[in-house]
Amino acid sequence: MALLDGLRVLDLTMWRPGPYATQLLAQLGADVIKVEPPGGEPMRMFRSHFDLLNQHKRSIALNLKDDADRARCLELAAEAEVFVEGFRPGVADRLGVGHGVLLALNPRLVYCSLSGYGAEGPLAAVPGHDVNYRAYTAALPADAVSPDADELPVADMAAATMAAFAITAACLKARATGVGDRIDLGMADVLANWVGTVPTAINRNGGSGPVPGYGVYTTKDGQKITLGVVSEENLWTATCAALGLDEYADVPFLERLGRVRELDEAVAAAVAHLTRDEAVERLGTAGAPVAPLLTRAEMMAHEHFGSRGVIHGDTVGSPVRTAVHPPLPPGPVAELDEHQNQTWHP
Numbered sequence: 001m002a003l004l005d006g007l008r009v010l011d012l013t014m015w016r017p018g019p020y021a022t023q024l025l026a027q028l029g030a031d032v033i034k035v036e037p038p039g040g041e042p043m044r045m046f047r048s049h050f051d052l053l054n055q056h057k058r059s060i061a062l063n064l065k066d067d068a069d070r071a072r073c074l075e076l077a078a079e080a081e082v083f084v085e086g087f088r089p090g091v092a093d094r095l096g097v098g099h100g101v102l103l104a105l106n107p108r109l110v111y112c113s114l115s116g117y118g119a120e121g122p123l124a125a126v127p128g129h130d131v132n133y134r135a136y137t138a139a140l141p142a143d144a145v146s147p148d149a150d151e152l153p154v155a156d157m158a159a160a161t162m163a164a165f166a167i168t169a170a171c172l173k174a175r176a177t178g179v180g181d182r183i184d185l186g187m188a189d190v191l192a193n194w195v196g197t198v199p200t201a202i203n204r205n206g207g208s209g210p211v212p213g214y215g216v217y218t219t220k221d222g223q224k225i226t227l228g229v230v231s232e233e234n235l236w237t238a239t240c241a242a243l244g245l246d247e248y249a250d251v252p253f254l255e256r257l258g259r260v261r262e263l264d265e266a267v268a269a270a271v272a273h274l275t276r277d278e279a280v281e282r283l284g285t286a287g288a289p290v291a292p293l294l295t296r297a298e299m300m301a302h303e304h305f306g307s308r309g310v311i312h313g314d315t316v317g318s319p320v321r322t323a324v325h326p327p328l329p330p331g332p333v334a335e336l337d338e339h340q341n342q343t344w345h346p
Contacts, residue, residue, distance in 0.1 A: 007081055007171065012097070020157060026056040026057050080109060085114070108179070111180065112163055118308055126291075131146075135294065140226070140293055142295070144293060162185060162320065193316050196311060211260060213256075219278075221276055225290055227239060233253065241286050244270060251263065299311075
C-alpha cells in the first residue's frame with residue numbers, strides 16, 4: 001500500500017510545475033486523472049520531458065469551453081479530493097472551474113492554484129517564466145548570464161514540490177474537519193522563501209540564452225533585467241514593440257531559433273540604451289515577461305512579497321497561501337531538546 005492510496009486528484013495543469021507536483025502525488029499512490037485539452041497537452045510534443053512528468057496518471061481530453069465537457073469536469077471534481085490548475089489568474093473562473101464554483105460543489109475539496117506570482121499581489125498579472133521568477137527573488141547572482149537550455153528550472157521544481165506538500169497538508173485537515181481549502185501558490189513566492197532563509201550570496205556560472213529574448217540583459221546604468229520569452233509569439237511581439245525592434249516583431253519562433261545570436265544581440269543592444277527602471281516600465285507596460293534582477297535586500301523589501309506574506313520585515317513567512325486554514329506567522333525558535341517531554345498536540 002502506498003502512502004496516498006485512495007487520494008483522488010483531478011489535474012488540469014500543463015508543462016512542468018503542475019505536472020511535476022501531481023506526479024509527486026501519483027508516485028505515492030494517488031489516483032491522478034490528467035485532464036488535457038483536445039489534441040493533448042502541448043508538452044506531448046516533447047516526449048522525453050512529458051514522459052518524465054506524467055507517469056502513473058490516467059488521461060482524459062476535455063474542452064472546457066464545451067458545456068458537456070465542462071459538466072464532465074465538474075462531475076469528476078465533485079468526487080475528487082484534490083483539484084490542481086495552473087492557469088493564469090482569472091482564467092479558471094472564466095472557464096467555469098474556479099475555486100468558488102468547485103468548493104461550493106464539493107466543500108471538502110482541496111483546490112490548488114499554481115501560477116507564476118500568485119493569484120493576488122502587484123505582480124499577479126505579470127507573465128513570466130523560470131528566469132523571471134529567479135530574478136525577482138534574488139535567486140540569480142549579480143553577475144548572472146543567460147541560462148543554458150538544459151539548466152535546472154529551479155522555480156518550477158521548487159514550486160511543484162511545495163505544491164505537493166501544501167496539498168497533502170490541506171488534505172489532512174480536510175479529512176479531519178470535512179472542510180476543504182483553496183491553495184494559492186506562486187512560483188516566485190517559494191523562491192523568495194528559500195532566498196530569504198539564506199543570507200549569503202548565490203554564485204553560479206552560465207552561458208548564452210537558449211532563444212532570443214530569454215535571459216539576462218545589462219542596462220544603461222549597469223544594472224540587469226531578465227526577459228522570459230520562449231515560444232510565445234505575443235510575448236516576443238510585445239518585447240519588440242517595447243524596445244523599438246518592429247522589424248523583428250513578426251519573426252516566427254522556428255525562425256528565431258535559427259537566428260538566436262542576431263536577434264538576441266538586437267534585444268541586448270536595445271536594452272542597453274535604457275536604465276533598469278526604464279526597461280522594466282517600458283517592457284512591463286507592453287506586456288513583455290520582464291523582471292529586474294534584484295538583490296536579496298531589494299527582494300526582501302519588495303511590496304509584492306510583503307503583500308503576500310512571504311516576507312515579514314527582515315524574516316520570512318510561508319510561501320503557501322490558503323483561504324480557510326492560514327499558515328502560522330513567524331514565531332519563536334525552540335532551544336535544543338526544549339520539548340522532549342511533550343506529546344502530540346490534540
